[in-house]
Amino acid sequence: MTADPDRNAAPARRTDARLNRERLVAAAEEVFAEAGPGASLNAIARRAGVGPGTLYRHFPNRQSLLTAVLTDRIRALCARAGELRDTASPDEALARWLTAFLAHARAHRGMGSALLLDEPGAPPVDCHRVIVDAARDVLGRAQRDGSARADLTAEDLVQLVTGIALSTMRGEDEARAARLLDLVLDAAHAAPRGG
Known part of the structure; x- marks a missing residue:
C-alpha cells in the first residue's frame, strides 16, 4: 500500500500557515510598538520573513x-x-x-x-x-x-x-x-x- 501524498501535505500546509500567522503577529507587535498603528504592512511582512501576499492571505487589511x-x-x-x-x-x-x-x-x-x-x-x-x-x-x-x-x-x-x-x-x-x-x-x- 502506498502513502497518499495529499493526506500528508494538508497537515504540513496547515502547520506552515499557522507558523506564518504567528510570525506575522509577532512581527506586527514589534513594528507597531516601534512605529505606531500606521506602520508599513510591507515592513511587517519583511520582519516576519514572508511576502506581502502571505500577510494579506492571513490579514486582509490593517x-x-x-x-x-x-x-x-x-x-x-x-x-x-x-x-x-x-x-x-x-x-x-x-x-x-x-x-x-x-x-x-x-x-x-x-x-x-x-x-x-x-x-x-x-x-x-x-x-x-x-x-x-x-x-x-x-x-x-x-x-x-x-x-x-x-x-x-x-x-x-x-x-x-x-x-x-x-x-x-x-x-x-x-x-x-x-x-x-x-x-x-x-x-x-x-x-x-x-x-
Missing part, C-alpha cells in the same frame, strides 16, 4: 492585523492575572498585574483607537471589558484579603493606569510612569487597621 495583535496581547495580559492569582499574595498579585498592564498600555498606545477609527462597521474588540474583568479579579482578591481599599473599583484602577500610560508615552518617561504607579498602589492600599 484592522484585522491590529485586532490580532491586540487580542493576542490582551489574552496574555489576562492570563497573567490568573497566573498571579494562583502564585502570588493578593497584594503582590495586584501590584505585579498593574505593572504588567501599565507596560502593555504604554507599548500599545493608539492601537485601540486605530481599531475604532480604521473601518466603520467592523466588529469592535471589547478590550476595555476584558481588561476590567482581569483587574476586577486581582483587585477583588486583594480586597477580600483586606490589603486593598474596599471602595476602589476595577474601573478606577484601569482608568488611573491608562492615564499614567497616556501621560508618559515617551520612552524616557519610564521612571515617571513607575513612580506614578507606585503612588496609585499606595492609594489603593487599605487604611492601616486601628489607626
Whole structure:
C-alpha cells in the first residue's frame, strides 16, 4: 500500500500557515510598538520573513492585523492575572498585574483607537471589558484579603493606569510612569487597621 501524498501535505500546509500567522503577529507587535498603528504592512511582512501576499492571505487589511495583535496581547495580559492569582499574595498579585498592564498600555498606545477609527462597521474588540474583568479579579482578591481599599473599583484602577500610560508615552518617561504607579498602589492600599 502506498502513502497518499495529499493526506500528508494538508497537515504540513496547515502547520506552515499557522507558523506564518504567528510570525506575522509577532512581527506586527514589534513594528507597531516601534512605529505606531500606521506602520508599513510591507515592513511587517519583511520582519516576519514572508511576502506581502502571505500577510494579506492571513490579514486582509490593517484592522484585522491590529485586532490580532491586540487580542493576542490582551489574552496574555489576562492570563497573567490568573497566573498571579494562583502564585502570588493578593497584594503582590495586584501590584505585579498593574505593572504588567501599565507596560502593555504604554507599548500599545493608539492601537485601540486605530481599531475604532480604521473601518466603520467592523466588529469592535471589547478590550476595555476584558481588561476590567482581569483587574476586577486581582483587585477583588486583594480586597477580600483586606490589603486593598474596599471602595476602589476595577474601573478606577484601569482608568488611573491608562492615564499614567497616556501621560508618559515617551520612552524616557519610564521612571515617571513607575513612580506614578507606585503612588496609585499606595492609594489603593487599605487604611492601616486601628489607626
